Amino acid sequence: MSTRQFGAPVQRREDPRLVTGNGRYLDDLGHTAYECAFLRSPHAHARIVDIDIADAFEVDGVVAIYLHEDLPGAVGEPLPLLIPHPALIAPRTGYCLAKDEVNHVGEAVVMVVARDRYVAEDAVARIQVEWSPLPAVVGLERAREAAHLVHEEAAGNISAHLLQSVGDVDAALASAPHRLTLDLSIERSACMPMEGKGVYARWDAQDEKLRIYSSTQTSTGVRAAVAAKLGLPLAKVECIAPDIGGGFGAKIMHPWPEEVLIPWAARLLGHDVKWTEDRREHFISSSHERGQLQQVEVGFDDEGRILALDVKFWHDNGSYTPYGIIVPIITSTQLLGPYKPRSYRVEFWSMYTNTVLVTPYRGAGRPQGCFAMERTMDAIAAQLGIDRAEVRSRNFILPQEMPYDHGLMFQDGRPLKYDSGDFPASLAKLKALVGWDDFAAYREQAAAEGRRVGLGIGCYVEGTGVGPYEGGHIQVETNGRVNVATGLTTQGQGHQTILAQIVADELGVPLDDVHVTTGDTRRMAYAVGTFASRGAVMSGNAVALAARVVRAKALRIAAEALEVSADDLDIADGIISVKGAPDTRIALSTVAVLSNPLRYAFDESAKAATQFAGTFDPDKPPIADDEEPGLEGQDFYSPTQATFANGMHAAIVETDPVTAEITILRYCVIHDCGMMVNPMIVEGQVHGGVAQGVGGALYERMFYDESGQLMNASFMDFLIPYASEVPHVETDHLETPSPLNPLGIKGAGEAGTIPVTAVIASAIEDAEGFPIRSMPINPSELWALRREHSQASATKESAP
Amino acid sequence: MTEETYAIAVTVNGVVYHRSVPGRRLLSDFLRHDLELTGTHVGCEHGVCGACTVLVDGEPMRSCLMFAVSAPGHEITTVEGLGNTPEAMNPVQQAFIECHGLQCGFCTPGFLTTITAYLRDHPDPTSAEAREAISGNLCRCTGYQNIVKAVLRAAEIAREAPAAASTSGGASA
Numbered sequence: 001m002s003t004r005q006f007g008a009p010v011q012r013r014e015d016p017r018l019v020t021g022n023g024r025y026l027d028d029l030g031h032t033a034y035e036c037a038f039l040r041s042p043h044a045h046a047r048i049v050d051i052d053i054a055d056a057f058e059v060d061g062v063v064a065i066y067l068h069e070d071l072p073g074a075v076g077e078p079l080p081l082l083i084p085h086p087a088l089i090a091p092r093t094g095y096c097l098a099k100d101e102v103n104h105v106g107e108a109v110v111m112v113v114a115r116d117r118y119v120a121e122d123a124v125a126r127i128q129v130e131w132s133p134l135p136a137v138v139g140l141e142r143a144r145e146a147a148h149l150v151h152e153e154a155a156g157n158i159s160a161h162l163l164q165s166v167g168d169v170d171a172a173l174a175s176a177p178h179r180l181t182l183d184l185s186i187e188r189s190a191c192m193p194m195e196g197k198g199v200y201a202r203w204d205a206q207d208e209k210l211r212i213y214s215s216t217q218t219s220t221g222v223r224a225a226v227a228a229k230l231g232l233p234l235a236k237v238e239c240i241a242p243d244i245g246g247g248f249g250a251k252i253m254h255p256w257p258e259e260v261l262i263p264w265a266a267r268l269l270g271h272d273v274k275w276t277e278d279r280r281e282h283f284i285s286s287s288h289e290r291g292q293l294q295q296v297e298v299g300f301d302d303e304g305r306i307l308a309l310d311v312k313f314w315h316d317n318g319s320y321t322p323y324g325i326i327v328p329i330i331t332s333t334q335l336l337g338p339y340k341p342r343s344y345r346v347e348f349w350s351m352y353t354n355t356v357l358v359t360p361y362r363g364a365g366r367p368q369g370c371f372a373m374e375r376t377m378d379a380i381a382a383q384l385g386i387d388r389a390e391v392r393s394r395n396f397i398l399p400q401e402m403p404y405d406h407g408l409m410f411q412d413g414r415p416l417k418y419d420s421g422d423f424p425a426s427l428a429k430l431k432a433l434v435g436w437d438d439f440a441a442y443r444e445q446a447a448a449e450g451r452r453v454g455l456g457i458g459c460y461v462e463g464t465g466v467g468p469y470e471g472g473h474i475q476v477e478t479n480g481r482v483n484v485a486t487g488l489t490t491q492g493q494g495h496q497t498i499l500a501q502i503v504a505d506e507l508g509v510p511l512d513d514v515h516v517t518t519g520d521t522r523r524m525a526y527a528v529g530t531f532a533s534r535g536a537v538m539s540g541n542a543v544a545l546a547a548r549v550v551r552a553k554a555l556r557i558a559a560e561a562l563e564v565s566a567d568d569l570d571i572a573d574g575i576i577s578v579k580g581a582p583d584t585r586i587a588l589s590t591v592a593v594l595s596n597p598l599r600y601a602f603d604e605s606a607k608a609a610t611q612f613a614g615t616f617d618p619d620k621p622p623i624a625d626d627e628e629p630g631l632e633g634q635d636f637y638s639p640t641q642a643t644f645a646n647g648m649h650a651a652i653v654e655t656d657p658v659t660a661e662i663t664i665l666r667y668c669v670i671h672d673c674g675m676m677v678n679p680m681i682v683e684g685q686v687h688g689g690v691a692q693g694v695g696g697a698l699y700e701r702m703f704y705d706e707s708g709q710l711m712n713a714s715f716m717d718f719l720i721p722y723a724s725e726v727p728h729v730e731t732d733h734l735e736t737p738s739p740l741n742p743l744g745i746k747g748a749g750e751a752g753t754i755p756v757t758a759v760i761a762s763a764i765e766d767a768e769g770f771p772i773r774s775m776p777i778n779p780s781e782l783w784a785l786r787r788e789h790s791q792a793s794a795t796k797e798s799a800p
Numbered sequence: 801m802t803e804e805t806y807a808i809a810v811t812v813n814g815v816v817y818h819r820s821v822p823g824r825r826l827l828s829d830f831l832r833h834d835l836e837l838t839g840t841h842v843g844c845e846h847g848v849c850g851a852c853t854v855l856v857d858g859e860p861m862r863s864c865l866m867f868a869v870s871a872p873g874h875e876i877t878t879v880e881g882l883g884n885t886p887e888a889m890n891p892v893q894q895a896f897i898e899c900h901g902l903q904c905g906f907c908t909p910g911f912l913t914t915i916t917a918y919l920r921d922h923p924d925p926t927s928a929e930a931r932e933a934i935s936g937n938l939c940r941c942t943g944y945q946n947i948v949k950a951v952l953r954a955a956e957i958a959r960e961a962p963a964a965a966s967t968s969g970g971a972s973a
């Protein structure tokens with residue numbers, strides 16, 4: 001058997017193309033296409049009284065201008081609600097172009113198609129709109145007050161209300177020896193991929209066929225949505241996700257208005273049409289996430305074991321709910337992390353505000369849940385004077401308790417049941433890596449130098465690889481080339497590499513012979529998409545299963561050709577040979593020829609195959625009833641439930657005693673995503689996740705003024721960390737295989753981001769000696785907190 | 801009203817291109833859409849992310865902050881000019897692959913041009929200097945750690961094969 005690829009830090013197959021400028025991202029396509037620009041609402045909440053486009057038509061190079069009233073049939077109807085839920089009592093979705101009313105700054109109102117983007121923007125600038133502004137609801141406090149409503153039909157600005165509970169929380173709280181309450185808040189951030197969204201559509205009038213390229217995380221989803229909106233047969237629509245410059249969640253939402261409008265216009269105009277989102281558009285018309293207010297009440301015993309956990313939170317879902325309430329559902333369930341409170345109740349309200357809509361951003365509600373849980377753990381430790389790591393370990397679910405059923409319903413509508421994990425082992429590794437037990441000495445030494453340092457910790461569990469399914473299709477060409485297709489899309493996770501590694505092993509072929517295609521509906525029509533850290537779990541297992549199908553077929557054909565039993569055969573390096581008699585062999589490429597009775601001798605393999613032609617039975621058809629021509633096969637992986645990865649992070653921060661500047665000195669990660677297909681890629685995912693987490697903890701926030709203007713909608717003002725702000729990440733791994741799938745893998749994509757806000761809050765709290773309840777935090781906020789606490793303690797001291 | 805255009809001759813990666821462009825056409829759009837050299841990417845159009853960085857007479861410059869009409873008289877080098885095929889990659893490109901210095905690859909061309917110019921002037925940086933050198937470019941995927949590693953590795957490759965390194969900078973002084 002040749003070298004096993006699974007588990008090896010194989011260099012990425014996609015890189016030579018990408019580092020030489022040969023990537024093909026959305027805006028790299030369609031140089032002759034018409035381009036679009038949109039007039040977007042300057043108001044957070046307003047009625048549209050009149051739109052005058054006459055002047056805009058005067059601009060040379062303008063091709064078409066569309067308002068809502070121009071959109072026919074389904075194109076003009078509200079956008080779909082992707083994931084309905086019984087708790088979503090007042091769902092609302094927007095239109096492709098606003099109809100009568102706008103509900104956030106940035107909502108598309110008029111579409112201009114022109115020779116190029118410059119001209120389209122010129123025309124947009126000449127459109128006159130008469131607005132009748134309405135009161136804007138901005139922020140969760142205003143939404144809860146409900147003095148004004150975002151949507152008339154959503155009473156109290158509430159879109160959804162959900163309560164889940166296990167055990168008798170009220171009784172447990174009443175009898176708990178200790179009780180604490182915490183008020184917490186987390187602000188908005190956003191995915192901010194370096195490449196924004198984009199759509200490019202080509203209508204082939206002769207074939208009556210539409211081809212869409214979209215910078216999307218789900219090409220099958222976009223295809224189906226556009227076919228339905230445009231009333232086209234699915235067979236006449238194909239969607240391709242080209243190279244994608246990052247997604248992080250924003251591109252799993254679909255269809256975005258532009259994903260419907262651009263194909264619609266291309267067909268109507270009989271000309272290629274393209275739209276490339278600019279950065280400001282991405283800020284004000286894509287999606288955000290994270291904003292929540294939380295109230296935690298916890299009852300615990302003298303050992304710090306949680307007897308009752310009662311959580312209420314309010315989730316800002318922005319102006320519409322096309323993606324349902326996935327994010328708050330995840331917060332409410334994944335909040336539990338590696339712990340097992342004796343009773344748990346969680347209740348949330350998802351609230352409308354006149355702001356950009358909220359859909360999953362890497363972590364998808366988990367960072368907020370982790371923040372609530374981990375702040376609670378630190379508060380318990382502080383109250384009892386017990387070591388913070390110790391309190392956590394006393395609440396851990398133990399390995400022997402796996403699988404562990406929390407008795408709640410998870411995001412996929414299935415039970416929240418952890419399949420595996422060894423939390424005490426992870427914690428032990430983390431404490432060793434960060435030097436947990438030596439920190440007190442380090443703190444003392446730093447204090448002697450006039451420096452203030454703190455140690456923080458955060459633990460999480462992440463349900464990954466949610467269903468329903470992904471597929472793999474594998475075809476071996478007669479020259480030995482192995483074509484692998486899976487339907488989910490790629491935004492930098494290295495799927496072309498890891499899926500090739502898996503197939504190379506399963507099929508017994510050299511890695512270089514394997515070529516992977518993702519996100520192309522022409523090659524795999526059934527797929528769900530890339531989100532929920534599901535790429536490796538879902539498509540990894542799907543291509544493994546497909547490879548097993550192809551392998552079995554290859555062995556069957558080879559057995560016949562070599563006149564041996566299939567059980568005696570093995571495949572390595574693309575050669576099938578008899579175990580113990582390696583000279584009795586046949587190349588996989590030759591088997592590919594034999595698999596197809598139509599054997600024109602076009603290539604060397606076909607000529608080579610003639611020696612195996614053998615005799616045939618004239619009473620049997622050339623292809624047996626249960627066979628198909630070609631050495632290819634397909635299979636789908638569909639799990640009964642998610643598989644649960646976990647991790648624990650620790651950070652050491654320094655806070656400047658004078659300026660309150662916050663510096664991360666060390667950042668340590670223990671990560672358990674089951675078996676790693678490619679540890680180099682897993683590490684990279686962790687690094688990137690932590691960097692996004694650091695952004696969310698210390699720098700990034702969406703700053704809305706009270707009228708609903710996003711004041712920092714540029715990279716100048718919204719602070720994504722540069723290399724100078726991101727710490728070096730120290731990692732160690734644990735590999736607890738998932739018992740749920742053939743490869744034993746769990747997802748890794750989002751993990752790095754989840755606990756960072758909690759960890760940094762914990763470390764700052766440890767450095768400063770007062771509670772941190774609100775994140776992100778910047779130096780001036782920390783400085784203000786210091787003043788508050790020193791005044792409060794001064795007052796306390798002066799009181800009799 | 802028709803827009804006025806200007807006939808320009810621009811040298812990109814050693815090739816002289818003659819085109820007619822409006823005065824407001826950004827160099828980034830000119831490279832990407834007029835010359836179809838799409839390796840240069842645009843992440844913000846306002847000079848912050850660095851994805852559009854090209855070398856102008858060997859110095860890193862944000863092509864979204866420059867007009868095409870100001871490019872004549874200068875030698876422009878894009879990522880394609882650093883090495884346009886897997887067989888002809890410069891040390892920085894090689895190092896990015898070895899060190900997993902890219903994920904989605906969108907920011908990568910801007911890093912490659914920036915680092916190529918940096919290493920020409922600072923052939924033996926420390927890890928802290930390497931981090932500083934890349935801290936004007938945004939990457940949303942990698943957390944920068946492997947990019948820092950790639951800077952150091954590129955310096956190493958360049959030292960191992962000095963001849964290859966000096967030609968691959970692409971920008972003659």
Ligand code: FES
Pocket residue numbers: 841842843844845846847848849850851852853862863864865
């Ligand atoms: S596109 Fe030029 S700096 Fe961002």
Ligand code: FES
Pocket residue numbers: 194245246492901902903904905906907908938939940941942
């Ligand atoms: S690799 Fe994706 S932005 Fe840098």
